[in-house]
Amino acid sequence: MPPADGPDLVETAPSEADMGLGALAARLVPLGEGRFRLDGAEGWMQGRTMYGGAAASIAYAAAIKAFPGLPPLRAAQVGFVAPVGEHLEAEAVMLRQGRSVSQIETSLYCEGTLVQRTLWLFGAGRTSNGSITAARDEGLTSPEDSPNLGKNEMAPAFTARMDLRRADLPGGSPPGTIRRWVRFKDRSGLDPVSELVGIGDALPPGSARAMERQGPISSITWALTILGDVPPTREGWWLLETRSNHMGEGFSSETLRLWNSEGVEVMRGLQSVAVFG
Known part of the structure; x- marks a missing residue:
């Protein structure tokens, strides 16, 4: 469902000329019930939409703010539905919380329209029934x-x-x-x-x-x-x-x-x- 109207923060948003991604995510303002508002992401735009990694990072920040204490992130499926603007609202919903695995869905909205939806998979480590080491590239130029x-x-x-x-x-x-x-x-x-x-x-x-x-x-x-x-x-x-x-x-x-x-x-x-x- 589209998020409810929140406080208007556009007028009080500070200059973002030097704003890193961490500072941008820290500006998520809680609206209650897993919903957040963020204004002023102009520095992370690429044309009429936000850089995809920045938008996904904001959604991830909303998920871990809404549900603190999650196990490590294992995977995600990001859907870029429509252009993500510099003013948005985020919503995080717990789909299932098991003994070791939690699945959270985040939705980003601009002016009430769904623009990004992501499924996040968090999972606690356990004793592994076998192992395969991640690939290593030995021939890198530093x-x-x-x-x-x-x-x-x-x-x-x-x-x-x-x-x-x-x-x-x-x-x-x-x-x-x-x-x-x-x-x-x-x-x-x-x-x-x-x-x-x-x-x-x-x-x-x-x-x-x-x-x-x-x-x-x-x-x-x-x-x-x-x-x-x-x-x-x-x-x-x-x-x-x-x-x-x-x-x-x-x-x-x-x-x-x-x-x-x-x-x-x-x-x-x-x-x-x-x-x-």
Whole structure:
């Protein structure tokens, strides 16, 4: 159900010129019954919609604020229903809370219209019946030795809040693949999972490299899985990769991968993308 009207905070919203994602999520104002309001996300917009990682991170923040003490996040399924504006309301609902697994649904609304819906899966660890170690990329060039990404006037405004460096494979990345070292310039107020959710959608789809002419692209869904406990990474650097598995008829299926600075794979995702133009 669309959330009820809340207090008007637009007039009192402080300047967001230097607002990091942690500070943005901290501005969620509780309205009661798992509902929150947030105003002034202009610095995280990309055209008429908010950067997907920022919107997902705000939804995650609403979930853990509404239901504190949850076990670790294991997976999420994000649906980008409509453009997410800079003023929104969030609603978190507990679908089921079992002995070890909790499932929470969050909904984001703009002007009463549903714009994003996400299913979050939280699960407590237990003795494992076997184990498989997450993949490690042994051939990484460190972020410190990777060239900075040059300025691109076509890049969304939110990328100014990130450091990006090239990380293409020796000899060039495969067709339809983009690899970059990425970190937030301002990581304050972010727990490790919030940081992963916020940064995991930072790259354009790999299909952007296969487009025959310039045109808009838009994420439709994003399913992500966190591969065990989130390991530390050096100075906030994460290696991201987007790769198109199939592109045609105006859509692309993309695999998203994320590694820490030591080459340990931390998160993997699957994304559906609309390709226009």
